[in-house]
Amino acid sequence: MADAGAHxxxxxxxxxxxxxxxxxxxxxxxxxxxxxxxxxxxxxxxxVVGAGGLGCELLKDLALSGFRNLEVIDMDRxxxxxxxxxxxxxxEDVGKPKAEVAAKRVMERVSGVNIVPHFCRIEDKLxxxxxDFMIIVLGLDSIEARSYINEVACSFLEYDSNGNxxxxxxxPMVDGGTEGFKGHARVILPGITPCFQCxxxxxxxxxxxxxxxxxxxxxxxxxxxxxAHLIKWDEVHSGKTFDPDNPQHMQWVYSEALKRAALFSIPxxxxxxxxxxxxxxxxxxxxxNAIISAACALETLxxxxxxxxxxxxxxxxxAVEGLHTKVTEFxxxxxxxxxxxxxxxxxxxxxxxxxxxxxxxxxPQLLMSGVSVKHGGKTLYMQAPPELxxxxxxxxxxxxxxxxxxxxxxxxxxxxxxxxxxxRQSCSTKLxxxxxxxxxxKDTDMAGxx
Amino acid sequence: MVVDHGGMIGLxxxxxxxxxxxxxxxxxxxxxxxxxxxxxxTGGGALLVCDVAGVREEHLTSRGNINWEKPYFEKVxxxxxxxxxxxxxxxxxxxxxxxxxxxxxxxxxxxxxSAFDPTGIMIxxxxxxxxxxxxxxxxxxxxxxxxxxxxxxxxxxxxxxxNLPKTCSISFPNGKDDLMNFEVxxxxxxxxxxxxxxxxxxxxxxxxxxEAPKVKCKTKVYHPNIDLDGNVCLNILREDxxxxxxxxxxxxxxxxxxxxxxxxxxxxxxAAAVLRDNPKMFESNVRRAMAGGYVGQTFFTRCx
Numbered sequence: 001m002a003d004a005g006a007h008x009x010x011x012x013x014x015x016x017x018x019x020x021x022x023x024x025x026x027x028x029x030x031x032x033x034x035x036x037x038x039x040x041x042x043x044x045x046x047x048v049v050g051a052g053g054l055g056c057e058l059l060k061d062l063a064l065s066g067f068r069n070l071e072v073i074d075m076d077r078x079x080x081x082x083x084x085x086x087x088x089x090x091x092e093d094v095g096k097p098k099a100e101v102a103a104k105r106v107m108e109r110v111s112g113v114n115i116v117p118h119f120c121r122i123e124d125k126l127x128x129x130x131x132d133f134m135i136i137v138l139g140l141d142s143i144e145a146r147s148y149i150n151e152v153a154c155s156f157l158e159y160d161s162n163g164n165x166x167x168x169x170x171x172p173m174v175d176g177g178t179e180g181f182k183g184h185a186r187v188i189l190p191g192i193t194p195c196f197q198c199x200x201x202x203x204x205x206x207x208x209x210x211x212x213x214x215x216x217x218x219x220x221x222x223x224x225x226x227x228a229h230l231i232k233w234d235e236v237h238s239g240k241t242f243d244p245d246n247p248q249h250m251q252w253v254y255s256e257a258l259k260r261a262a263l264f265s266i267p268x269x270x271x272x273x274x275x276x277x278x279x280x281x282x283x284x285x286x287x288x289n290a291i292i293s294a295a296c297a298l299e300t301l302x303x304x305x306x307x308x309x310x311x312x313x314x315x316x317x318x319a320v321e322g323l324h325t326k327v328t329e330f331x332x333x334x335x336x337x338x339x340x341x342x343x344x345x346x347x348x349x350x351x352x353x354x355x356x357x358x359x360x361x362x363x364p365q366l367l368m369s370g371v372s373v374k375h376g377g378k379t380l381y382m383q384a385p386p387e388l389x390x391x392x393x394x395x396x397x398x399x400x401x402x403x404x405x406x407x408x409x410x411x412x413x414x415x416x417x418x419x420x421x422x423x424r425q426s427c428s429t430k431l432x433x434x435x436x437x438x439x440x441x442k443d444t445d446m447a448g449x450x
Numbered sequence: 451m452v453v454d455h456g457g458m459i460g461l462x463x464x465x466x467x468x469x470x471x472x473x474x475x476x477x478x479x480x481x482x483x484x485x486x487x488x489x490x491x492t493g494g495g496a497l498l499v500c501d502v503a504g505v506r507e508e509h510l511t512s513r514g515n516i517n518w519e520k521p522y523f524e525k526v527x528x529x530x531x532x533x534x535x536x537x538x539x540x541x542x543x544x545x546x547x548x549x550x551x552x553x554x555x556x557x558x559x560x561x562x563x564s565a566f567d568p569t570g571i572m573i574x575x576x577x578x579x580x581x582x583x584x585x586x587x588x589x590x591x592x593x594x595x596x597x598x599x600x601x602x603x604x605x606x607x608x609x610x611x612x613n614l615p616k617t618c619s620i621s622f623p624n625g626k627d628d629l630m631n632f633e634v635x636x637x638x639x640x641x642x643x644x645x646x647x648x649x650x651x652x653x654x655x656x657x658x659x660x661e662a663p664k665v666k667c668k669t670k671v672y673h674p675n676i677d678l679d680g681n682v683c684l685n686i687l688r689e690d691x692x693x694x695x696x697x698x699x700x701x702x703x704x705x706x707x708x709x710x711x712x713x714x715x716x717x718x719x720x721a722a723a724v725l726r727d728n729p730k731m732f733e734s735n736v737r738r739a740m741a742g743g744y745v746g747q748t749f750f751t752r753c754x
Contacts, residue, residue: 127597147600147657155597197600200660201693208662208688211681212715234679337603372610376598379626384612385619391626413598415607428607 012037015066018307027306036305037066041112044304045069047133049122049149051098052076053284054139054176056088057293059102062137063110065301070106071133073118073125074099085286127152131171135300138175139293143203146175150188150196154339157190159432163341165191172303176296179282181319183292185311187299193313194332195339202330206280221261221268225277228256244279253278291317335429337413342430349401349435353380356400356433360414368427371416375404383416401435409434601658605629608697618701630654633668634701638708642733646671646740646753650682650704652697662691663700669753672739674711674722678748682707683717720746 019037022030030036046067048058051074062070078086078093078101088105089098099117107115118125122145130136130152140146153171160166173188175196188195213219214227233242233253243249254274261269275281295315302308311327318324334340343365347356353373360368373380380395380403382388395403404410410433418427598606609629612620617639622632634650648671653664665687666680675683684703686695716722725732735745742752 143657143660144655151597151599200600200657203660205691206661208691210683210685210689210715212675212683212717215677215683215717216719231677231679231681234681238679338600372606374598374603374606377627379606379629382626383610385609385614387619387621388609388626413603413606415610426607426611428603 012066018301019066019305023308025308027302027309030306032307040066040301040304041068043069044135045071045133046300046304047130047136048072048139049136049145050074050139050141051086051102051117052082052139052141053085053286053289054178054293054296055098056086056102057289058137058139058176058297059106059115060088060110061293061297062300063106063113063115065297067300067304068113070103070113071116071118072099072103073120073122074102075119075121085284085289087286122148127155131156133171135303136171136173137296137300138173139296140175140177143200146177146196147200149173151338153188154190154195154197157339159191159341159344161344163344165341174296174299174303176292178284178288178292180285181288183288183317184315185292185295185299185317186314187303187311188313189310190339191341192332194330195336197338198333198336199314199330218260218264218266221257221266221270221273222277224260224264224266224269225253225257225274227260228253229278232256232260250275250278288317288319337428337430340430342411342432344432344434346434346436347400349399349438351400352397353400353403354396356412357381357396360416360431366418366427366429367420367424368414368416368418371414374413375410378403380412400433401438404433406438408438599656601654601656601660602630604659605654605697611696612698612701614698614701615705618705620701630656634704636701636705636708638705641709642711642736643673643708643740646708648708648753652700659693659695662687663697665700665704670739670750671753672718672721672736672745672748672750673707674713674716674718674725675707677717681717683715685715 016037019040020032020034022032026032044067046062046069048055048062048070049072051059051072055072055074059070059072074097076098078089078096078098080091080094082098083089083091083094086098086102088102093101097117097119099119103115103117107113130149136149136153138146138149140149150173153173156169156171158166158169170190170192173190173196175184175186175188177184187193207222209223209226211230214223215231218224218227229242233256242253250271254269254271257269257274261267276283295311295317299311302310312329314328314330316324316326316328332339343363345356345359345363347359351359357371357373360366360371370383372382372384379388379392381392404412412431412433413428414431415426415428417424418429419425606629609620614620617637619635620632621635622628624631630653632652634652636648636650638644638646638648647669649668651666651668655661655663665682665684667676667682668680670678670680682704684700684707686692686700686703711725713722713726721732721735724735739745739750740752740754742750744750
């Protein structure tokens with residue numbers, strides 16, 4: 001188009017209706033105007049985790065919603081079987097990293113958008129990487145990966161001394177998920193709405209067949225496949241771990257499953273079913289991905305701009321029989337070890353681990369005894385078993401400040417028995433520890449210090 | 451807090467009710483003015499009503515032992531409305547989580563009013579970014595503390611509460627800081643396997659206890675429910691795993707396999723058949739395997 005300005009305004013025309021005009025359904029901080037629109041374009045950095053069925057849709061939707069600074073992370077390469085729904089990929093892309101191709105394709109189509117791809121595992125990135133984004137949008141298919149991102153995002157969350165979440169430390173997440181005709185979209189505002197861990201029980205347990213059924217009395221095709229996968233593999237490849245992403249491994253399991261099925265005259269073993277059972281894959285429906293991604297992208301825009309109230313907080317979509325969709329307001333687990341505030345304690349830098357444990361016994365909210373303590377990856381003290389008790393006993397007389405690498409503050413996890421007499425029970429909680437004299441504001445009065 | 455006027459249409463009033471005991475949770479509900487009286491009757495306790503269309507209506511009824519103080523509403527714009535009840539102040543304003551005397555702030559109330567309008571929280575994201583920079587600088591370049599997965603935290607609790615029988619012991623080959631991989635050794639003091647030593651490896655997932663531990667028997671054993679590759683047929687490890695179970699339960703389950711091997715869930719079919727048809731022979735096979743020797747074509751290393 002000849003006139004760049006006109007082009008720009010026509011491109012954001014629909015968005016402008018949301019962002020330039022006031023309304024009575026908007027968020028409290030909503031300040032409509034071109035500045036907001038331009039700020040979103042210029043400053044809002046969004047991370048899309050996963051460049052698969054949901055990820056492709058999300059990148060496209062976010063790019064067309066006015067976000068210009070996107071990054072995408074995915075460790076997978078494109079497979080032929082992705083092409084039916086992961087619409088950014090072409091046959092000639094098979095074998096290339098999903099993140100890179102997805103980023104390139106969206107940038108080709110939507111001018112002005114910059115998408116940085118990261119072809120790696122989510123665990124390969126430092127926390128600072130995740131900290132840099134305004135919102136993290138998840139298009140994942142595993143509980144583990146969601147759990148990991150949730151733990152990272154919630155680790156940024158800080159609480160003030162009254163146990164209220166500090167808004168500036170919140171890292172919002174928008175999570176989408178699909179399984180065939182079903183899907184969900186949710187908004188996680190750590191400290192405000194339930195985090196992934198608060199509601200992990202929402203995920204049904206994986207189907208696990210008894211091993212002896214697989215070994216002795218298989219009745220279904222999945223039994224034959226799981227036999228090949230869990231029992232036969234070990235028998236033949238002793239010591240070698242099965243890699244579900246290795247096509248040769250999968251082919252081997254498939255052929256063994258076929259033999260097994262023939263032996264017991266069980267029909268129905270196919271390569272696709274083998275992949276499905278072993279990798280827990282349910283056939284994806286492109287339109288479900290599109291619907292869920294659209295909801296997620298819109299929530300992302302709402303969080304970033306305040307142009308409308310956000311989804312509160314869990315949308316389920318089920319099109320298996322007819323169509324049913326519902327928004328449920330789940331509540332936080334107040335004692336969640338991942339997003340909860342835990343208990344705040346102020347300590348002297350000279351306080352030993354033992355002194356902290358004694359204090360927990362006096363702490364009115366806890367009255368905890370038989371305490372075991374963990375700090376990050378370090379086990380500081382264990383009551384049991386005897387082996388670990390002996391290995392950690394020496395820490396009891398060391399100052400906690402030292403054990404925590406002289407950080408002015410930090411997080412501990414403690415478990416023990418807590419509560420009033422007669423109501424004592426096993427308890428696990430987070431402790432937010434700050435050391436007097438070194439924590440926060442540089443205090444000139446060092447009397448409370450070491 | 452901005453209350454969505456759209457949500458009000460046909461409903462009329464936002465009502466907060468609380469049970470008489472004061473210990474019960476706040477409940478919010480939308481209702482018409484006409485039905486307020488019945489709420490008061492049925493709900494007992496305390497009732498707080500606001501007409502969110504403009505805070506014109508102020509209404510409060512108290513029953514039970516909560517001492518409400520008036521006025522509870524100031525006539526201000528909804529965006530910064532606040533009301534006071536004893537020393538508890540709830541602010542419906544742009545500042546999402548005001549300082550609240552925490553003694554009175556039952557967490558259920560907090561979750562009520564924060565869950566009520568999450569958009570109230572999501573503001574000033576651009577400012578947030580500056581704040582994050584600042585926080586990062588404040589960390590003084592200290593190496594980041596390794597984060598703990600929820601699975602590790604729960605496992606920490608499980609391990610610290612282990613209460614094993616004398617016949618079982620646990621060890622951590624990777625040291626005290628890796629609890630996610632460990633070994634359990636069982637020395638049965640009764641039954642066919644008396645005198646043997648059997649070691650199991652445990653691998654715990656980062657989403658434990660959503661997912662059961664992966665357990666394998668490292669010691670080659672002649673056993674109807676454990677195959678020669680170390681797979682174990684124990685219901686709570688697979689189909690009957692529940693997140694309320696723990697490591698202690700599994701260890702007891704494994705121990706039980708040695709005192710009560712059963713031929714009904716066979717993983718080693720030959721061993722199961724012998725146990726079923728000829729327990730005497732089963733016993734001598736077990737002794738031979740544990741002493742180090744052949745049972746049929748299979749060689750077992752000594753584990754006594």
